[in-house]
Amino acid sequence: MTANSEIILRGLGISPGIGWGPAVHSPWRGRVIFRRRLAPQEIESEVARFHKAVGIAREQLRVLRQRMEHALGKEHAYILDAHVLMLEDAGILGEIESLIRTNAVNAEWAVKLVTDRILAIYAEIKDDDLRERGSDIEDVANRLLRVLSGDRSTCAFPESAVLVSETLPPSLLGELDPQRIAGLILGTGGWTSHVAILARGLGIPAVSGLRGALAQIEDQALVLVDGTRGLVFVRPSPDVLQHYERQRQEREQHWIRWQARAPLPTMTRDGVPITIRANIERLSELDDLHRFGACGIGLLRTEFLFLQAAPELPSEELQLEAYRQAAEVAGRDGVAIRTVDWDENQMAALGTLHALRDRQMESESSEPWLPERNPALGLRAIRFSLRAPEVLKTQLRAIVRAAAFGNLRLVLPLITSLEEVEQVRHLLQTACRELRAEGIAAPDRLPVGVMIETPAAVWLADELAAVADFLSLGTNDLIQYLLAVDRDNDRVASLYDPLHPAVLRALRHVIQAAERAGRPLEVCGEMAAHPLHALVLLGLGARILSMRPRAIPLIKDFVRACELTRVREVVRQALAASRSAEVRELLLGSLQELRLELPDEALLNGSAPPVRGVS
Amino acid sequence: MQRRTVQVANRLGLHARAAAKLVQAANRFRSAITLARSDTGQTADAKSILGVLLLAASAGTHLDITTSGEDEVEAIEAICRLIESKFGEEEERLGS
Numbered sequence: 001m002t003a004n005s006e007i008i009l010r011g012l013g014i015s016p017g018i019g020w021g022p023a024v025h026s027p028w029r030g031r032v033i034f035r036r037r038l039a040p041q042e043i044e045s046e047v048a049r050f051h052k053a054v055g056i057a058r059e060q061l062r063v064l065r066q067r068m069e070h071a072l073g074k075e076h077a078y079i080l081d082a083h084v085l086m087l088e089d090a091g092i093l094g095e096i097e098s099l100i101r102t103n104a105v106n107a108e109w110a111v112k113l114v115t116d117r118i119l120a121i122y123a124e125i126k127d128d129d130l131r132e133r134g135s136d137i138e139d140v141a142n143r144l145l146r147v148l149s150g151d152r153s154t155c156a157f158p159e160s161a162v163l164v165s166e167t168l169p170p171s172l173l174g175e176l177d178p179q180r181i182a183g184l185i186l187g188t189g190g191w192t193s194h195v196a197i198l199a200r201g202l203g204i205p206a207v208s209g210l211r212g213a214l215a216q217i218e219d220q221a222l223v224l225v226d227g228t229r230g231l232v233f234v235r236p237s238p239d240v241l242q243h244y245e246r247q248r249q250e251r252e253q254h255w256i257r258w259q260a261r262a263p264l265p266t267m268t269r270d271g272v273p274i275t276i277r278a279n280i281e282r283l284s285e286l287d288d289l290h291r292f293g294a295c296g297i298g299l300l301r302t303e304f305l306f307l308q309a310a311p312e313l314p315s316e317e318l319q320l321e322a323y324r325q326a327a328e329v330a331g332r333d334g335v336a337i338r339t340v341d342w343d344e345n346q347m348a349a350l351g352t353l354h355a356l357r358d359r360q361m362e363s364e365s366s367e368p369w370l371p372e373r374n375p376a377l378g379l380r381a382i383r384f385s386l387r388a389p390e391v392l393k394t395q396l397r398a399i400v401r402a403a404a405f406g407n408l409r410l411v412l413p414l415i416t417s418l419e420e421v422e423q424v425r426h427l428l429q430t431a432c433r434e435l436r437a438e439g440i441a442a443p444d445r446l447p448v449g450v451m452i453e454t455p456a457a458v459w460l461a462d463e464l465a466a467v468a469d470f471l472s473l474g475t476n477d478l479i480q481y482l483l484a485v486d487r488d489n490d491r492v493a494s495l496y497d498p499l500h501p502a503v504l505r506a507l508r509h510v511i512q513a514a515e516r517a518g519r520p521l522e523v524c525g526e527m528a529a530h531p532l533h534a535l536v537l538l539g540l541g542a543r544i545l546s547m548r549p550r551a552i553p554l555i556k557d558f559v560r561a562c563e564l565t566r567v568r569e570v571v572r573q574a575l576a577a578s579r580s581a582e583v584r585e586l587l588l589g590s591l592q593e594l595r596l597e598l599p600d601e602a603l604l605n606g607s608a609p610p611v612r613g614v615s
Numbered sequence: 616m617q618r619r620t621v622q623v624a625n626r627l628g629l630h631a632r633a634a635a636k637l638v639q640a641a642n643r644f645r646s647a648i649t650l651a652r653s654d655t656g657q658t659a660d661a662k663s664i665l666g667v668l669l670l671a672a673s674a675g676t677h678l679d680i681t682t683s684g685e686d687e688v689e690a691i692e693a694i695c696r697l698i699e700s701k702f703g704e705e706e707e708r709l710g711s
Binding site: 079082090118122125354 | 626627631632634635636638639660662663664665666668669671
């Protein structure tokens with residue numbers, strides 16, 4: 001490998017888009033600390049340097065705390081209180097100072113020795129929750145070391161650079177200014193990891209799963225991140241850069257056009273109206289509803305409320321307030337609120353599980369909890385809600401109460417049987433009755449939808465459609481369960497294929513079941529946000545698509561260009577294919593005949609984040 | 616000198632947030648404040664977050680609180696109240 005040759009690394013694209021700039025390795029991991037022996041006359045100035053660094057680090061944390069409290073709320077900022085206190089702890093500071101003096105070593109080395117000692121004690125703690133706090137100590141120590149290295153900015157991140165890191169620690173997430181990051185290259189972390197969700201929300205292109213390859217990216221080398229295809233170019237050739245630059249310009253023009261047309265109604269070329277809704281993960285995204293021209297919310301995820309309240313459970317009032325806001329912003333177009341969808345390991349990580357086990361699951365709490373070995377198949381989503389009926393009832397009460405402020409629907413995740421739907425309906429009736437008894441208005445009817453995202457639900461689609469008011473196709477989980485692929489595992493993620501013939505046939509079965517029962521069907525998985533996949537959905541008969549807000553303008557424009565009768569015919573042919581490659585070939589081959597045009601990149605991914613990088 | 620024994624009642628024990636609250640409260644007093652685990656005798660300065668964290672006091676742990684100084688009465692009162700009130704953590708939920 002010569003110093004100037006281009007290297008292409010293949011990883012897992014976890015946030016779409018293109019960005020390029022100089023590579024900057026995260027200073028938070030793998031820092032090498034040197035030991036330097038001090039001459040006697042150097043000791044006092046080293047102690048002074050150490051105290052100055054502590055002061056600077058403390059001030060950084062104070063500013064960061066304000067910023068985090070503003071962005072994420074008080075409950076998340078508390079962790080930084082503990083960090084500040086550690087930097088005020090006379091015991092820790094005194095120990096470091098005395099090490100500098102007695103051992104005549106540099107401050108960095110003293111910090112490392114003390115941190116290692118504390119971490120060793122932490123490793124002995126038996127309580128899982130308390131032991132995990134060791135990472136806070138590490139976080140604080142790293143901050144100190146960074147300041148000692150002469151880096152005085154809260155965020156040592158140069159303009160338009162690409163961050164290279166094994167993983168990202170929590171304080172870094174709050175700290176980095178997203179406007180400055182051209183792209184992210186990570187060693188580990190899948191599509192649904194915290195970093196991935198954050199990167200997509202901020203529109204930062206990201207590629208993960210490059211574990212062994214990070215060392216090949218030297219500091220300051222020009223790197224290009226193609227988060228759409230999961231590619232990283234180290235020292236890209238002029239041809240590659242030119243190609244991406246052309247794409248960037250094209251994309252920018254398209255994006256301007258798409259956005260300008262976003263508020264217009266969406267109808268296919270042959271006059272069939274298609275409803276495009278937004279998937280919302282956080283309340284801050286509500287602004288995007290109008291900005292990107294969404295017709296209401298097809299999926300309001302409620303996990304953020306549980307995250308916000310952790311380790312406690314979100315109160316009825318907290319939930320009511322959030323649902324009310326969503327209801328008011330969405331107005332007549334309405335909101336589909338999904339009951340909480342997470343698994344035991346996620347809850348345990350937040351401490352919520354322990355809160356619950358104490359209150360709800362007394363019968364089990366005597367046994368020690370062990371991490372779920374297979375969370376996707378475990379106690380998650382509706383299974384969890386039905387096991388903890390008090391939690392579900394609180395959520396149902398909040399939704400029912402919020403229905404007074406708008407047009408709300410309820411959606412149930414991970415349904416595998418009719419009984420589950422009936423149990424929720426029963427609990428919903430109880431909640432309404434109790435509310436009325438308390439003198440609180442409850443609507444006569446709250447539409448209840450069933451997420452079709454398991455093979456069981458696919459084959460029960462007719463019966464589920466009969467007991468539900470509408471069906472909601474959750475393609476992400478459905479594909480995961482149909483193809484037995486965990487898309488967070490970067491070693492098998494490439495097997496996750498929305499154009500797999502088995503997926504197409506399952507989708508057809510569900511869409512037809514909804515048609516037979518005369519029930520509305522909404523698609524709310526990632527598939528809807530991808531033009532080629534959206535084409536399949538439209539061809540199969542879907543008329544309501546819900547997606548992340550940023551993808552809406554592109555998909556709307558795409559839908560307007562479609563002639564549905566022709567699309568149906570192409571998809572009919574695709575359904576007969578027995579290999580993904582054939583399906584893909586058929587669809588791509590038909591684009592010209594369908595007179596559909598899209599920029600190359602948009603074909604591969606439906607999102608249109610702002611393009612970052614040096615231009 | 617004042618001495619009293621309290622039980623850690625909040626579910627998560629003296630985790631980072633609770634520890635931070637405790638240290639912040641302790642720092643408001645001039646008295647020396649120490650915490651000792653009744654079971655192991657391990658002690659910690661209540662004004663040191665590291666010491667408090669390393670006590671690793673999970674729910675149910677009994678702590679002997681000692682305060683000594685001019686405001687020792689107010690100090691022991693405040694510290695015990697904070698621990699007994701579960702660091703204000705459980706009220707949020709009871710609001711529902």
